[in-house]
Amino acid sequence: xxxxxxxxxRALNLFAEMAEANFLSLMRGAYVQNFPPQIxxxxxxxxxxxxxxxxxxxxxxxxxxxxxxxxxxTVRPVSTxxxxxxxxxxxxxxxxxxxxxxxxxxxxxxxxRAIFDTDGSFARAIVTELAQCYRSVIxxxxxxxLRTSLERLANYLLRQQKRAGGGPxxxxxxxxxxxxxxxGMTPENLSRAFKGLQPYGVTVEGTRIVIGDQADLERFAxxxxxxxxxxx
Amino acid sequence: xxxxxxxxxRALNLFAEMAEANFLSLMRGAYVQNFPPQIxxxxxxxxxxxxxxxxxxxxxxxxxxxxxxxxxxTVRPVSTxxxxxxxxxxxxxxxxxxxxxxxxxxxxxxxxRAIFDTDGSFARAIVTELAQCYRSVIxxxxxxxLRTSLERLANYLLRQQKRAGGGPxxxxxxxxxxxxxxxGMTPENLSRAFKGLQPYGVTVEGTRIVIGDQADLERFAxxxxxxxxxxx
DNA sequence: CGGATCACTTGATTTTTGTCAATGCTGTAA
DNA sequence: TTACAGCATTGACAAAAATCAAGTGATCCG
Numbered sequence: 001x002x003x004x005x006x007x008x009x010r011a012l013n014l015f016a017e018m019a020e021a022n023f024l025s026l027m028r029g030a031y032v033q034n035f036p037p038q039i040x041x042x043x044x045x046x047x048x049x050x051x052x053x054x055x056x057x058x059x060x061x062x063x064x065x066x067x068x069x070x071x072x073x074t075v076r077p078v079s080t081x082x083x084x085x086x087x088x089x090x091x092x093x094x095x096x097x098x099x100x101x102x103x104x105x106x107x108x109x110x111x112x113r114a115i116f117d118t119d120g121s122f123a124r125a126i127v128t129e130l131a132q133c134y135r136s137v138i139x140x141x142x143x144x145x146l147r148t149s150l151e152r153l154a155n156y157l158l159r160q161q162k163r164a165g166g167g168p169x170x171x172x173x174x175x176x177x178x179x180x181x182x183x184g185m186t187p188e189n190l191s192r193a194f195k196g197l198q199p200y201g202v203t204v205e206g207t208r209i210v211i212g213d214q215a216d217l218e219r220f221a222x223x224x225x226x227x228x229x230x231x232x
Numbered sequence: 233x234x235x236x237x238x239x240x241x242r243a244l245n246l247f248a249e250m251a252e253a254n255f256l257s258l259m260r261g262a263y264v265q266n267f268p269p270q271i272x273x274x275x276x277x278x279x280x281x282x283x284x285x286x287x288x289x290x291x292x293x294x295x296x297x298x299x300x301x302x303x304x305x306t307v308r309p310v311s312t313x314x315x316x317x318x319x320x321x322x323x324x325x326x327x328x329x330x331x332x333x334x335x336x337x338x339x340x341x342x343x344x345r346a347i348f349d350t351d352g353s354f355a356r357a358i359v360t361e362l363a364q365c366y367r368s369v370i371x372x373x374x375x376x377x378l379r380t381s382l383e384r385l386a387n388y389l390l391r392q393q394k395r396a397g398g399g400p401x402x403x404x405x406x407x408x409x410x411x412x413x414x415x416g417m418t419p420e421n422l423s424r425a426f427k428g429l430q431p432y433g434v435t436v437e438g439t440r441i442v443i444g445d446q447a448d449l450e451r452f453a454x455x456x457x458x459x460x461x462x463x464x
Numbered sequence: 465c466g467g468a469t470c471a472c473t474t475g476a477t478t479t480t481t482g483t484c485a486a487t488g489c490t491g492t493a494a
Numbered sequence: 495t496t497a498c499a500g501c502a503t504t505g506a507c508a509a510a511a512a513t514c515a516a517g518t519g520a521t522c523c524g
Contacts, residue, residue, distance in 0.1 A: 065378040084363040090464050093370050123355045130362040131316040137369040138325050146297040184377050232322050
């Protein structure tokens with residue numbers, strides 16, 4: 001792998017604190033690949049041979065059962081995915097596909113496990129990362145079980161707004177069909193949900209969403225830090 | 233804490249491999265308490281002061297929002313809960329209440345974090361535990377997003393049957409109202425779902441469920457290892 | 465410039481799920 | 495024992511969401 005990529009990987013919390021020798025050892029075994037859009041990188045049930053790091057582009061994590069499909073998360077640069085499967089040396093629970101042209105680092109799982117066993121700093125970083133991931137899924141679970149689809153959309157928009165700086169305009173960063181899947185509804189229903197938020201000042205122009213009256217939307221959405229604040 | 237409890241706690245994967253001195257140090261700071269049924273042990277959003285270990289009885293992990301409530305998991309002996317919040321020193325994401333008379337060990341979170349920082353074996357055990365928890369929630373998420381309530385119930389029954397040894401009779405280990413909440417439906421709907429499974433050979437006598445024709449139920453339920461096998 | 469494709473939207477309809485109200489059942493305590 | 499509380503069930507209804515079937519609009523490409 002070209003050393004040019006080392007700094008941005010090293011900058012990730014997961015790799016920031018580990019011993020330099022161990023980091024270099026990991027990097028020596030790793031390689032970078034460029035993928036076109038819509039390529040399936042890994043499939044549910046396959047053995048977890050590599051820990052993946054997204055350097056650019058984006059990756060959709062999804063799952064299928066009985067002819068149905070759902071998106072569970074979208075991975076954006078720079079971050080890793082399928083850490084848990086790598087550590088447990090267990091099969092992937094989700095499939096992954098590129099959404100756009102993406103540059104991805106593949107680190108052999110056995111290297112990760114070996115260094116995890118010897119480098120305490122790395123092990124601690126992994127704990128922190130996993131705890132974070134775990135808490136995120138719990139929040140998603142609560143979102144799904146406690147809210148209607150309209151409420152999920154409203155809170156999603158408020159979260160995006162916050163991420164984007166708090167202004168009234170939110171740009172959707174992926175297709176509506178995928179957003180629908182992430183939010184646990186059909187594309188048709190998402191369309192109707194957007195209309196259902198019009199009375200609360202939400203207007204849609206293609207991929208551009210305007211939150212006309214944030215306070216009004218919040219009165220409806222009732223955002224809650226233990227569901228919506230993904231930083232804690 | 234009485235030393236009599238040490239062995240069963242030490243037997244947990246989480247504590248099995250750590251240095252004896254560190255284990256004893258953890259235990260010295262811990263204490264055991266007996267709680268009556270229906271006592272709220274912790275509340276969503278509170279700081280995570282203790283790692284909890286259930287020695288006997290059972291604990292319901294649940295969450296509320298906007299007047300609604302949902303059960304996310306049930307903890308049975310002997311196991312721990314709210315490990316992620318303890319490690320991250322972050323607020324609890326779920327509330328917990330005893331379902332029955334329960335004996336619970338409380339280990340101060342700061343002790344856990346301190347030893348996590350110094351004991352590599354303990355840190356590794358925590359990683360394994362967290363990865364396991366993470367994967368369990370992902371499976372629950374897939375169950376919820378990919379299946380109807382009838383399919384969730386059918387697969388739940390098959391999982392329980394397997395846990396109970398594979399015989400045709402499955403004993404529900406908690407109230408139907410709670411099962412309904414865990415499965416993400418109302419009690420009324422659970423009643424109807426049981427009826428909906430009658431054509432596949434499922435009969436209900438109170439808390440006793442008989443799976444008359446396992447193969448038939450499986451044809452309907454289509455259990456999948458990456459959703460239903462909670463051992464991997 | 466067509467023509468095709470694909471995402472998105474919209475309306476009509478069905479399915480699924482939740483809500484409300486009434487009833488039965490069971491175990492507990494006076 | 496009776497009265498009561500709480501859970502489970504049932505039926506009727508309402509709401510939420512999925513499905514099916516067009517139709518619209520944008521983009522890509524020969």
